[in-house]
Structures are given as C-alpha cells and as structure tokens.
Amino acid sequence: MLGLPMAEQNFTSAELYDAWPVLSLTERVEGFELLQRDDADDFFRQLSARDRAELIVALPPGEQRLWLRLLAPDDAADVIQEAPAAQRDHLLSLLDDFTQREVKGLLDYAEDEAGGLMNTRYSRLRVDMTVDEAISYLKRDARAREKTVYYVYVVDAEERLLGVVSFRDLIVAPGDKRVGDVMRTEVISARDDLDQEALSKLFMRHHLLMMPIVDSAGRIKGVVSVNDIVDVVQEEATEDMQKLGAVETLDEPYLQISLARMIKKRAGWLAALFLGEMLTATAMGRFEAEITRAVVLALFVPLIISSGGNSGSQATTLVIRAMALGEVRLRDWWRVIRREVVTGLGLGLILAVLGLVRILLWQWWFDAYGEHYFLVASTVALSLIGVVLWGAVAGSILPFVLRGCGFDPASASAPFVATLVDVTGLVIYFTIAAVVLRGTLL
Amino acid sequence: MLGLPMAEQNFTSAELYDAWPVLSLTERVEGFELLQRDDADDFFRQLSARDRAELIVALPPGEQRLWLRLLAPDDAADVIQEAPAAQRDHLLSLLDDFTQREVKGLLDYAEDEAGGLMNTRYSRLRVDMTVDEAISYLKRDARAREKTVYYVYVVDAEERLLGVVSFRDLIVAPGDKRVGDVMRTEVISARDDLDQEALSKLFMRHHLLMMPIVDSAGRIKGVVSVNDIVDVVQEEATEDMQKLGAVETLDEPYLQISLARMIKKRAGWLAALFLGEMLTATAMGRFEAEITRAVVLALFVPLIISSGGNSGSQATTLVIRAMALGEVRLRDWWRVIRREVVTGLGLGLILAVLGLVRILLWQWWFDAYGEHYFLVASTVALSLIGVVLWGAVAGSILPFVLRGCGFDPASASAPFVATLVDVTGLVIYFTIAAVVLRGTLL
Numbered sequence: 001m002l003g004l005p006m007a008e009q010n011f012t013s014a015e016l017y018d019a020w021p022v023l024s025l026t027e028r029v030e031g032f033e034l035l036q037r038d039d040a041d042d043f044f045r046q047l048s049a050r051d052r053a054e055l056i057v058a059l060p061p062g063e064q065r066l067w068l069r070l071l072a073p074d075d076a077a078d079v080i081q082e083a084p085a086a087q088r089d090h091l092l093s094l095l096d097d098f099t100q101r102e103v104k105g106l107l108d109y110a111e112d113e114a115g116g117l118m119n120t121r122y123s124r125l126r127v128d129m130t131v132d133e134a135i136s137y138l139k140r141d142a143r144a145r146e147k148t149v150y151y152v153y154v155v156d157a158e159e160r161l162l163g164v165v166s167f168r169d170l171i172v173a174p175g176d177k178r179v180g181d182v183m184r185t186e187v188i189s190a191r192d193d194l195d196q197e198a199l200s201k202l203f204m205r206h207h208l209l210m211m212p213i214v215d216s217a218g219r220i221k222g223v224v225s226v227n228d229i230v231d232v233v234q235e236e237a238t239e240d241m242q243k244l245g246a247v248e249t250l251d252e253p254y255l256q257i258s259l260a261r262m263i264k265k266r267a268g269w270l271a272a273l274f275l276g277e278m279l280t281a282t283a284m285g286r287f288e289a290e291i292t293r294a295v296v297l298a299l300f301v302p303l304i305i306s307s308g309g310n311s312g313s314q315a316t317t318l319v320i321r322a323m324a325l326g327e328v329r330l331r332d333w334w335r336v337i338r339r340e341v342v343t344g345l346g347l348g349l350i351l352a353v354l355g356l357v358r359i360l361l362w363q364w365w366f367d368a369y370g371e372h373y374f375l376v377a378s379t380v381a382l383s384l385i386g387v388v389l390w391g392a393v394a395g396s397i398l399p400f401v402l403r404g405c406g407f408d409p410a411s412a413s414a415p416f417v418a419t420l421v422d423v424t425g426l427v428i429y430f431t432i433a434a435v436v437l438r439g440t441l442l
Numbered sequence: 443m444l445g446l447p448m449a450e451q452n453f454t455s456a457e458l459y460d461a462w463p464v465l466s467l468t469e470r471v472e473g474f475e476l477l478q479r480d481d482a483d484d485f486f487r488q489l490s491a492r493d494r495a496e497l498i499v500a501l502p503p504g505e506q507r508l509w510l511r512l513l514a515p516d517d518a519a520d521v522i523q524e525a526p527a528a529q530r531d532h533l534l535s536l537l538d539d540f541t542q543r544e545v546k547g548l549l550d551y552a553e554d555e556a557g558g559l560m561n562t563r564y565s566r567l568r569v570d571m572t573v574d575e576a577i578s579y580l581k582r583d584a585r586a587r588e589k590t591v592y593y594v595y596v597v598d599a600e601e602r603l604l605g606v607v608s609f610r611d612l613i614v615a616p617g618d619k620r621v622g623d624v625m626r627t628e629v630i631s632a633r634d635d636l637d638q639e640a641l642s643k644l645f646m647r648h649h650l651l652m653m654p655i656v657d658s659a660g661r662i663k664g665v666v667s668v669n670d671i672v673d674v675v676q677e678e679a680t681e682d683m684q685k686l687g688a689v690e691t692l693d694e695p696y697l698q699i700s701l702a703r704m705i706k707k708r709a710g711w712l713a714a715l716f717l718g719e720m721l722t723a724t725a726m727g728r729f730e731a732e733i734t735r736a737v738v739l740a741l742f743v744p745l746i747i748s749s750g751g752n753s754g755s756q757a758t759t760l761v762i763r764a765m766a767l768g769e770v771r772l773r774d775w776w777r778v779i780r781r782e783v784v785t786g787l788g789l790g791l792i793l794a795v796l797g798l799v800r801i802l803l804w805q806w807w808f809d810a811y812g813e814h815y816f817l818v819a820s821t822v823a824l825s826l827i828g829v830v831l832w833g834a835v836a837g838s839i840l841p842f843v844l845r846g847c848g849f850d851p852a853s854a855s856a857p858f859v860a861t862l863v864d865v866t867g868l869v870i871y872f873t874i875a876a877v878v879l880r881g882t883l884l
Contacts, residue, residue, distance in 0.1 A: 021774075170609075209667075273752050
C-alpha cells in the first residue's frame with residue numbers, strides 16, 4: 001500500500017470486495033473473472049470458506065482446479081466442507097494425490113476441534129543438526145516457503161515433538177550450535193480432538209502465535225495458527241450473542257441466509273417462549289377477581305414484569321459472558337448469587353423509589369389512582385423490589401443450572417429469563433397486592 | 443510440556459493461575475512470591491494488564507523495578523495505564539531512560555487506537571543490504587531477539603516504510619540477493635490513530651500476523667501483533683454483548699468489580715428503561731374503560747407484549763452482530779427491513795396459530811373466556827401478528843437509526859427494543875380489540 005490508498009492500487013478487487021454481499025452468484029462470478037490474475041489471487045484469499053466454495057462450484061471445471069489447488073490443505077478442506085454434498089467428491093478429485101490424502105484426513109475431524117483447524121504443512125528438523133545445517137535444509141524444504149510457516153518443529157524418529165525453534169531463533173543463533181541447544185523444549189501443544197473454544201483459551205493465555213497439534217501418542221499432526229483463532233473467537237462470540245438473543249445460531253451471514261431458514265432459526269425459540277409466556281395468561285386468570293375489583297392493578301402489570309425481565313437480562317448477559325471468558329466457573333455459583341442478591345436489592349430499591357415518585361406525582365397532578373393511591377404506590381414499590389431482586393437472582397443462576405446439567409449456559413437467553421421472571425413476577429405482584437390492599441381495594 | 447500434563451511441570455504456577463480470581467490481593471502477593479523465579483516469569487506473562495498493575499503496586503519497590511522492566515514497552519504502558527493515578531509517575535521512574543521515553547510516547551495514544559496497541563521494538567533493514575548482510579546484522583541486533591519480532595521492516599533514510607521481509611523469507615532466500623529483491627512491497631499498514639475495531643477487521647480480512655503502524659507522514663512507529671488483535675476481538679464482543687443486555691460496559695471482570703460500581707453500571711439503563719416502560723401504565727390507563735368492561739383483555743397483555751419484545755430482541759441481536767462483523771452496512775437498511783417484514787409476518791402467523799389453538803382449547807376444556815371467546819381469540823391472534831411484525835421491524839431498524847445519528851448501534855439493547863415494543867404493542871392490541879369486539883364485549 002505504502003502511502004497510496006487501497007482503492008487506487010487494488011481498484012477492482014477492493015470494489016468487488018465491498019459489493020460482494022449484495023451481488024448475486026452470477027454477478028460474483030462475472031466480477032471475479034474480470035479481475036487481473038494478481039488481484040484475483042489476493043481477492044480469493046480474503047473470501048470466507050463459504051464464499052470460496054460457492055464461487056468455485058460456479059466456475060468452469062478448469063478454473064475450479066486452479067483455485068482449489070491454490071489453497072493450503074486445511075483451507076481446501078474447509079471449502080469442500082462448505083460445498084454442496086453432491087459436489088464434494090468432484091472437488092476432492094481435482095486435487096493431486098498427496099494433497100487429496102491430506103485433505104481427506106482433515107475432513108475426518110469435526111469443524112470445531114483442533115484437528116479441523118490445523119494446517120498439515122509444517123517444517124520439521126532433527127535435534128542433532130547444527131543451526132547452519134538447519135538453515136540450508138530449510139532453504140531446500142518447499143514447506144518452509146509456505147506463507148503460514150513461522151516455526152520449525154523438532155521431532156524424533158517417531159515424529160514425537162521434542163521442541164520448537166522459530167526462524168528468528170535460527171537467524172540470531174551462532175551457526176555451529178546444535179538445534180537441540182537452540183530449541184525451546186517447553187512447547188504448549190494441544191490434542192487433535194480438543195474443542196476449538198478451549199484451544200482459543202490456550203492461545204490467549206499463553207500469547208501464542210502457533211501451536212502444534214498432536215495425537216494421543218504425542219506425534220505431531222499439524223499446526224494451528226493464531227489467525228484461525230481470531231476467527232474462532234469471533235465465531236464463538238457470534239454464537240453466544242445469537243443464543244443470548246434467543247436465536248438459533250445462524251451459521252450464515254444475515255443478508256445471505258434464506259428467509260425460510262431465517263424463520264426456522266427464530267420460530268423455535270419464539271414459539272417456546274410463547275408457550276412459556278402463556279403461563280402469564282393462566283397466572284393473570286387466577287387473579288381475575290382481584291383485577292375486576294381493582295382494575296388499577298392491571299395498569300402496572302407491564303411496568304413491573306418488564307422491570308424484572310430487564311434486571312434478569314442484565315444478570316444473565318453478565319454471567320454468560322463471564323463464563324465464556326473463563327472469569328466465572330461453575331464452582332463460583334455461590335459468590336455470584338451473593339453478589340446478585342445485593343445488586344438486585346440495590347437496583348430494586350432505586351426502581352421502587354422511581355415508581356413511588358411517579359405514582360404520587362400522577363396522583364397529585366391528575367388524581368389518577370383514587371383514594372387508596374398510597375396503598376397502590378406501596379404495592380408497586382414493594383413488587384418492584386421483589387421482582388428486580390428475583391430477576392437478578394434467576395438470571396444469574398440459570399446459566400449455572402444449565403451448565404451443571406451439561407447444557408450450553410448461553411441457552412439461558414435474555415428472553416428466556418424474561419419469560420421466567422414474567423410469570424413469577426405476576427405472582428409476586430398480585431400476592432403483595434393481596435396483602436397490602438386487603439380490606440381497601442381488595 | 444511434551445507429554446507431561448501442565449499440572450505436573452508447572453505445579454504451583456498453574457494452581458495459582460486457577461485460584462487467582464478468588465484470592466485477595468494479599469494472598470495473590472504471597473502466592474506469587476512463593477513461585478520459583480522461572481515459574482513466576484511465565485506466570486507474570488499470563489496475567490492481564492489489570493492484574494499485573496495490581497500485583498506490581500503491591501510488591502516491594504525492588505521487585506517492582508524487576509517485573510516492570512521485564513515487560514515490552516507496550517505492555518509496560520498498559521500496566522502503568524491500569525495502575526492508580528497516584529502511582530503512575532513512580533512506576534514510570536522505575537524504567538530506564540530510553541524505555542521511559544518509549545512508554546511516555548505510547549501513553550499519549552488512546553487505549554483503543556492502533557498506536558495504543560503497538561510495540562515500539564521492531565527490527566529495521568536497509569533496502570540495499572544483501573540477505574547475508576541482513577542476517578548477520580540481525581544476529582547483532584538486540585531487538586531481533588525479542589520474542590514478538592517475526593518480521594523485519596525495510597525503511598528509507600526518513601524511516602518511511604518500503605517493504606517487509608519475514609525471518610523465513612531471509613532464511614529461504616539465496617544469501618547474495620538484495621533485501622530489496624526479497625522484500626514484499628505491498629505492505630498493509632495502518633495509521634497510528636486508527637480505531638482498534640477497524641484495525642482488527644484489517645487483520646482478519648488479510649489474515650495478517652503483524653502490521654506496521656505509521657504516522658501521518660508514512661514513517662513507521664511500531665508494530666501490532668495479531669495476539670493483541672485476539673484480545674481486541676474478545677473485548678469488543680464483550681462490550682457489544684453487555685450493551686445488548688442493557689449493561690454499561692463493565693471494563694472489569696464480573697467477580698472483581700465492586701458492588702457499588704456494578705449497581706452503577708446497571709442502574710442507569712434499568713432506570714431509563716423503567717421510565718420508558720412507565721408509558722405502558724399511561725397507555726393502559728387510556729384503555730382503563732375497555733379493561734373494566736372486558737377484564738379478559740388484561741389477561742393476555744403480558745403474552746402479547748412479551749412476544750413483540752422477543753421478536754424485537756431477535757432482530758436487534760442479529761442486526762447488531764451482523765453490523766459488528768461488517769456483514770450489514772448502513773446502506774443495507776432497506777434490504778434488512780424487507781427481510782424483517784417477511785420474517786416478522788411469518789413468525790407472527792406461527793404465534794397467532796399457537797395463540798388461537800391455546801384459547802380455543804382452554805375454552806373447550808374450562809369454558810375460560812365466556813360466550814365471545816372466538817372474538818377474543820381473533821383479537822389475540824391478530825394482535826400477535828401485528829406486534830411480532832412490529833417487533834421485528836423496530837428491532838432491526840433501531841441499530842440503523844442509532845448508527846445514522848452517530849451513536850453506537852449496540853446501544854439498541856434488546857431490553858430497549860422490548861420496551862419500545864411493549865408500549866406500541868399495547869396500543870396495537872387495544873386498538874384491534876376495539877375494532878373486533880365493538881358491540882359485543884366493548
């Protein structure tokens with residue numbers, strides 16, 4: 001780039017990248033074919049696996065081979081995984097035999113485990129080479145030329161990992177030293193079946209750039225780069241956020257998912273919440289007599305239950321995110337509840353005062369709530385304390401219950417907590433009303 | 443690690459790391475002092491800037507110097523930024539003069555811009571050196587020994603960036619080639635005042651490992667590593683999620699923030715939502731006469747408004763996340779609305795059918811809703827369609843309105859949308875009721 005803005009240098013490629021999300025498949029293919037070979041190369045590397053798969057499938061067969069062979073085995077595996085099932089064997093057959101075997105090995109791993117993220121092209125050295133020998137070996141090793149190689153792994157005859165040297169270590173070391181003296185032996189490695197979220201935590205905790213992936217016998221199978229981890233972190237955050245908003249994980253960009261699938265991803269939770277929320281109608285029905293006698297009570301129902309729901313949303317959001325970041329663990333449940341009891345009481349008191357002032361003001365200005373206005377105001381204020389407190393406690397404890405039962409804590413979506421709190425909130429409100437207003441309004 | 447589980451090799455350090463969040467400051471200092479020097483080193487590197495600052499301030503002065511000097515200038519700057527204001531000058535004075543100047547330069551940048559993330563220790567080469575000369579220069583250059591250096595930047599006499607070579611490029615290139623022939627000249631660089639979220643998008647789009655940071659004259663000032671970007675991505679996701687849950691960004695771990703600050707971070711939004719939600723009491727008051735005549739209408743209020751709120755939560759969550767990922771841009775607003783109209787109608791129809799069935803069943807089994815049950819059921823079903831549709835549209839459009847007005851779209855928290863939808867949902871419901879039930883119940 002060097003001073004020139006990107007738009008001047010990569011004019012077409014940057015423009016195409018910008019327009020990509022709104023283009024139809026035919027337009028995408030046309031735009032892509034119009035790019036200079038160099039630009040097309042850069043452009044292709046910037047696309048997601050999904051977009052690459054869609055594009056490759058739509059290209060003429062000769063070009064399919066060209067673009068697929070451009071990719072490292074792990075990227076090729078991702079593309080094949082994203083392609084329609086009927087196309088996968090055809091795409092695999094476009095690769096050379098050696099790469100085909102590598103890609104098939106990678107396709108056996110689940111997408112979200114370490115083995116599914118790793119690159120199988122890494123450079124290896126023997127422990128008894130000198131630094132100079134290592135350097136001249138690496139000059140000849142084609143794998144060392146791959147863009148994604150920053151570290152060289154030192155292995156024994158059974159491919160078991162002994163240590164690691166970076167290219168930098170080799171450059172700054174005296175040429176006659178042994179690799180074994182230069183290498184670092186405290187290598188953080190991960191098993192090939194480790195979940196990608198746990199893998200990303202290891203990367204972040206140890207500020208790693210690359211991590212070797214080993215099988216159960218300690219043999220190195222590939223390397224994962226921190227670039228893949230950035231994507232994992234982004235993807236996991238998206239999943240958690242969507243669950244928190246009571247949407248099934250989309251797994252596709254918002255503008256690209258079909259409307260039928262979009263409705264399906266949202267209808268499940270929405271219907272489940274609706275069925276849960278029906279209990280509010282049942283709960284309200286139980287108090288129909290009270291409402292008939294004191295319609296004024298009905299006016300504050302949305303205010304009270306939504307305050308509980310909001311307090312619950314806050315608590316569940318905070319706890320779910322803290323769990324995802326590893327700040328809160330299962331065994332911290334009691335500390336969390338204690339914090340939420342105090343916080344919930346504090347927040348409830350604040351809203352109670354606001355509610356009290358609101359009702360008293362409306363009474364003075366508009367005579368809105370009749371002769372028993374002070375009892376009504378007290379009922380509302382006390383209910384707010386109870387409901388906000390209950391929201392905070394229920395919202396914070398639900399992720400623990402879900403995780404304890406082996407579910408994903410992020411399923412304790414904010415709307416789920418709100419629904420739970422709505423139903424109990426009604427019971428709290430009408431019970432307090434029954435006590436406070438007995439003998440006057442009720 | 444190499445086969446041995448971490449717990450056996452780093453026994454005390456791993457245990458201390460695990461227990462860290464629940465330890466008091468005194469216990470932390472004690473635990474840290476008990477570690478072997480080697481372990482303590484590793485352990486210190488794993489701590490967050492906040493934890494490092496807290497620990498350093500609590501250590502005796504001699505040790506403060508030792509640990510602070512262990513850090514790269516950018517990490518030292520982070521620690522000083524996290525330390526109490528009264529301690530900052532003292533901590534700065536512990537550094538050597540050269541580092542002190544570097545750290546002061548870094549402290550001038552905002553925490554969330556590229557300059558605040560960059561490391562000022564990078565290696566430079568001249569364009570006319572041979573590869574062999576470059577390698578022997580780097581063997582003598584202390585900066586090349588730093589763990590975080592993977593690339594060497596080629597600059598002219600004014601420190602303007604000409605190109606980049608990796609240590610790998612140097613190793614695999616013939617020794618008599620010029621650096622100018624080996625270097626890549628298409629360097630993606632960023633300005634020092636670029637926002638960290640935009641910076642992380644550049645990293646992800648181009649799969650970068652490091653990026654040089656330049657000033658307005660194109661002079662290189664430092665480098666940002668992708669490791670810092672992982673933290674940025676995680677941090678930005680946390681902020682967005684907390685805003686979505688209607689909490690002000692905590693900026694501190696859940697279990698470590700004081701309860702007073704926790705209440706403050708949550709009370710603002712909760713009170714604002716409460717004031718907004720008071721409009722529901724006003725809206726319900728407008729329909730008090732209708733409720734008095736047909737108490738049955740009140741029973742379905744929570745069911746209907748919460749369904750609108752849930753639909754709105756889903757839409758706002760999806761749109762906010764898609765905006766953060768760059769999948770949806772401001773100019774896509776019309777496409778988003780069209781999608782949400784269709785989706786909202788589909789979801790509304792599904793809930794309407796569920797609601798209709800529920801009311802009819804309860805009527806047949808319990809005779810719950812009197813002679814006009816079918817009109818009541820129709821009112822509820824029609825209202826559900828209207829409210830769910832309105833929720834989807836309002837929830838999706840609000841982030842656009844906020845961004846268009848220059849605010850953070852993530853402030854369109856799910857509870858905010860729910861509140862908005864509650865008030866209008868009531869109006870929709872009672873208006874439909876007035877039309878459908880005129881002459882019968884009303």
